[in-house]
Amino acid sequence: MLSFSAKSSDGTKLDLSLECGGVDGTVLSGDKLKGDICFNKVGEAPYRIYYQASFLSAGVYRDWE
Numbered sequence: 001m002l003s004f005s006a007k008s009s010d011g012t013k014l015d016l017s018l019e020c021g022g023v024d025g026t027v028l029s030g031d032k033l034k035g036d037i038c039f040n041k042v043g044e045a046p047y048r049i050y051y052q053a054s055f056l057s058a059g060v061y062r063d064w065e
Contacts, residue, residue, distance in 0.1 A: 003052045008043025015040045 006014040017038035027033045039047070 004037050005050045006039045007048050007050075009046055009048075010043045012043040014042055014047065 004016075008014065017040045020036040020038040039049075041047075
């Protein structure tokens, strides 16, 4: 199960916003799924977006300004 979370530069956790459609569906290995994930902006940039492919995998993050 793919999981997303986000934090601001001061460590404040951002809540998911319900204003965009989101990502929904089943993805098999090697498949692609396209969608939007939105967070309510809190604190200062840069924001760090975390994603995890499954509960057993290590998390990965990306910084956005």
